[in-house]
Amino acid sequence: xxxxxxxxxxxxxxxxxxxxxxxxxxxxxxxxxxxxxxxxxxxxxxxxxxxxxxxxxxxxxxxxxxxxxxxxxxxxxxxxxxx
Numbered sequence: 001x002x003x004x005x006x007x008x009x010x011x012x013x014x015x016x017x018x019x020x021x022x023x024x025x026x027x028x029x030x031x032x033x034x035x036x037x038x039x040x041x042x043x044x045x046x047x048x049x050x051x052x053x054x055x056x057x058x059x060x061x062x063x064x065x066x067x068x069x070x071x072x073x074x075x076x077x078x079x080x081x082x083x
Contacts, residue, residue, distance in 0.1 A: 003027060003034040010040075010077065013047040017054055020069065028065050036069045042077040 005023050009016040020038060027034045038055065040048040051071060058066040 003031045004037065005034070006037045006039060008039050008041055009043060009047055009051060011043045011045045011047050013043075013045075013050040016047070016051055020051075020055075024065050024069070027068075034068060038069065038071050040071070040073045041079075042074050048073045 005027060007016060007019050007023060016038065020036065023036050027036060038051060040051060052073070055066065055069050055071050059069070
């Protein structure tokens with residue numbers, strides 16, 4: 001099964017990084033083909049830098065499941081998408 005999860009951040013780096021850890025554990029347990037995309041929604045604090053730094057650091061240090069994480073920094077806050 002191919003699976004993509006998206007975590008949206010706005011000024012909440014600590015909470016977002018906890019969500020990333022949780023999602024990594026869940027995704028790796030339920031599927032072999034997955035990606036985790038973390039999108040910073042034009043945060044006005046240092047969230048984007050903090051999250052990107054943590055992702056890059058973990059990729060370099062451990063690789064593994066962190067290689068399936070992608071970070072996108074949006075230049076504008078597009079709001080929340082609902083279905």
